[in-house]
Amino acid sequence: MKKIVLFASGSGSNVENIIHFFKGNPEVSIKCVLSNNKEAKVFERCNRLEVSALYFNRHSFYQSDCILELLKSLNPDLIVLAGFLWKIPDNLIQNFPDKIVNIHPALLPKYGGKGMYGMHVHKSVKENNEPETGITIHFVNENYDEGAIIAQKKVTLELGDTPETIAEKVHQLEYEYFPKVIQQVLMGQ
Numbered sequence: 001m002k003k004i005v006l007f008a009s010g011s012g013s014n015v016e017n018i019i020h021f022f023k024g025n026p027e028v029s030i031k032c033v034l035s036n037n038k039e040a041k042v043f044e045r046c047n048r049l050e051v052s053a054l055y056f057n058r059h060s061f062y063q064s065d066c067i068l069e070l071l072k073s074l075n076p077d078l079i080v081l082a083g084f085l086w087k088i089p090d091n092l093i094q095n096f097p098d099k100i101v102n103i104h105p106a107l108l109p110k111y112g113g114k115g116m117y118g119m120h121v122h123k124s125v126k127e128n129n130e131p132e133t134g135i136t137i138h139f140v141n142e143n144y145d146e147g148a149i150i151a152q153k154k155v156t157l158e159l160g161d162t163p164e165t166i167a168e169k170v171h172q173l174e175y176e177y178f179p180k181v182i183q184q185v186l187m188g189q
Contacts, residue, residue, distance in 0.1 A: 001026075002186045005076040006033045007084035012042025014082035014103065014174055019049050021179035028186065031074045036061065036086055062089055071096065078186055081140065082178070085117055088140050100140040101185060103178050105170045107152055108136040112145030122163040122170065132156050133166060135173045137181045151181045 004022070008015045015033055022028040033046050033053040046053035060066035068091050071079065081088075081102040088100060104112060106121045116124070125133045134154035139147035153176075155169045 002028045002077045003031045003075065004028065004182070004186070005031050005071060005074055005079050007079065007081045008033060008035050008040060008042040009037045009085045010040055010042065010083045012040065012045040012083070013171070014178060015042050016045045016049065017175050018080065018082060018179050018182065019045075019051055021183075028183070031076060034067070034070075036084070058086075061086065065091065068092060068095060078182065080182055087114075087144060090142055093140065093142055098139055101150065101182065102138055102140050102145075102147070103174060104136045104138065104145050105133075105167075105174070106136065107132070107134045107154065108138065108145050108149065112136075114144050116145070119163055119167060122166040125157070125166055126161065126163050130157060133170060135170060135177065137178060150185060151177065153177045 006015050006018065012033070019030055022030060030051055033042060033051055035042050035053065035055055036057070038055050043053050056067055071092065072095070077099065079096055079100045081100065093100065105118065106112065106116070106125060111121045111124050132154050134152055136149055137151045138145070138149045141147040153173045155173055157166060
């Protein structure tokens with residue numbers, strides 16, 4: 001049985017999509033969803049989907065070993081950042097090497113780094129008249145958006161696209177490919 005722990009900061013649409021993808025798969029278990037945002041809609045989704053979800057604060061993430069100890073007790077095969085906005089502390093990276101995966105809403109190395117998330121990315125893509133954008137699924141290291149790339153999927157942009165339509169195109173890529181790539185990583189493909 002492969003175990004996944006998910007981290008999210010917002011609405012949790014990718015979390016829900018991943019939970020649905022693995023539901024009924026006897027080889028994969030979603031152990032827990034962790035969030036740094038008490039008000040995150042991901043809690044409502046997890047409650048409805050009957051998946052454990054826990055809130056943690058900045059102190060327990062950065063100044064203590066609370067989250068590290070929790071993760072060690074869960075012993076995940078993969079930690080998946082699905083719309084999680086905080087930088088992962090070194091103690092987690094060191095204890096779970098090549099086991100933390102993130103999705104970024106652009107084709108890295110473009111439009112990555114601190115502060116580059118969500119609509120900030122899509123507005124930058126539009127302002128720079130990019131002919132395409134997409135998603136990057138990558139391992140997490142000590143720097144924002146610089147870990148080894150696992151997969152990238154692209155979408156062509158049209159002249160009339162707005163940051164909002166770009167966001168929708170990117171979300172469609174996320175929903176289609178993120179769970180599949182997670183499964184490939186889990187199964188060592």
